[in-house]
Amino acid sequence: MRTVLVTGGTGTTGSRVTAFLRARGVDVRTASRHPVAGDGRHVLFDWADPGTFAAAVDGVDRVFLVAPLSDTDPALAVGGFLDAAVAAGTRRVALLSSSAVTDAPTGLGALPPLVRDRVPEVAVLRPSWFMQNFVGSHPVAAGIRDRGQITTATGSGRVAFIDPGDIAAVAGHLLLGDPIPDGELILTGPQALSYDEAAAVVSEITGTAVHHTSITVEELTAAIEASGVPHAYARVLAEMDEEIAGGSAERITTTVQDVTGRAPRSFRDFLVDATVDAHRVA
Ligand SMILES: NC(=O)c1ccc[n+]([C@@H]2O[C@H](COP(=O)([O-])OP(=O)(O)OC[C@H]3O[C@@H](n4cnc5c(N)ncnc54)[C@H](OP(=O)(O)O)[C@@H]3O)[C@@H](O)[C@H]2O)c1
Structure with missing residues (x-):
């Protein structure tokens, strides 16, 4: 059974990715700082506390990644997290980026190259x-x-x-499907x-x-x-x-239609x- 970790799992996008995957019988672990009543698969996770990473990634082979918000340079936290995830067996990451962000040495733009360097299969979603x-x-x-x-x-x-439901559907297809399509995923x-x-x-x-x-x-x-x-x-x-x-x-792109078929x-x-x-x- 595949286990997918959804960081930001209670947020706008993560909650929809979680719903999409669970509706298809996937074992989804949601991660965020606050406990979630009724979600037995939720794990307490804080980007600012690397001590929370190991329990979150234990047994996880795929990750939906929502980087730390309001952090002008999130690469340090995300790099440490990815090292822990890959060591625990993670092979595929769908990174939530943005169409407004281009690859750069620092800031949110540093994340796509960082993830590609560390993880074998990567989809960068740029909604x-x-x-x-x-x-x-x-x-x-x-x-x-x-x-x-x-x-x-x-x-x-x-x-x-x-x-965001369309973003989640694309992410869900990419986390489940095989293989990940090449190229930029502008949504x-x-x-x-x-x-x-x-x-x-x-x-x-x-x-x-x-x-x-x-x-x-x-x-x-x-x-x-x-x-x-x-x-x-x-x-x-x-x-x-x-x-x-x-x-x-x-x-305007056709990516949602191309990946989800609708x-x-x-x-x-x-x-x-x-x-x-x-x-x-x-
Ligand atoms: N809004 C837009 O128009 C837009 C457009 C393109 C791209 N984006 C991208 O979308 C991303 C935001 O996604 P979203 O809107 O789905 O998020 P969101 O609704 O703001 O939710 C944020 C999630 O992250 C968790 N979180 C916040 N701080 C955390 C921390 N320190 N450690 C662990 N978890 C934390 C929150 O739960 P807790 O509070 O319980 O931790 C929550 O689950 C950003 O990266 C942004 O660049 C947004």
Whole structure:
């Protein structure tokens, strides 16, 4: 029986990867810092505490890897973790990266080369921006809920937003399938929308007016920092918006269809389902 470790297993993507694999009878161990009631296969795991690595990777042959968040240089922690995982028998890793991140000597961009150096079979998932950012706890969602306002530094740049369920389906196929396809795995939804256009769809689906305002990178950095994010990471996040303004996120790919055999979900369909779910919970 194959055992898959899902780091960030309680998060947006990891929880969906876990559900996808468990629905197919795979033994999945979820890992995160907080205990999960009702998940007997959850293990306490902290990227900041290498003492938690051994129990997490014990008997694991495949890993879905969500790197430490808010860490401007995660390579040290991830390198130590991969050494422990490979020593324990891990042969395949699906790394959650981002279409906004390119390979680099430091930062998130250092992770794809690091993982490829250490692990025999590697899939680097590079999703576009998540549709989930418009619901739940993301600052975009909080702005919509609290003020009917989305604030970015993206101008009129378009984004090929993706449903995290589609990312999870791709990850699940890659963790189960054999072999891993070659090449870059840029994952996108079926259409690219500016934040003005996305705000109009949110307004229509929710029946509440939502507006988008674009500010400067400096103003956005200060706003993110004011919410408690360290300055360096706030700057990294704000500069990603500047890239979007320049057209970096408008590309649409066929990767979801190619890997899963079905089309990715549209922003409208995602929002309709999320709104229905929210009403069900309420
Ligand atoms: N949002 C976007 O639009 C977007 C787009 C492209 C790529 N991405 C990438 O997606 C990744 C985030 O994935 P996500 O949205 O699925 O995550 P998420 O929903 O923010 O969840 C984070 C998960 O990681 C766990 N975690 C946080 N800190 C941890 C630590 N120190 N040690 C161990 N576990 C920890 C959390 O559980 P605990 O709190 O219990 O530890 C949780 O399970 C980032 O790498 C980002 O670059 C995001």
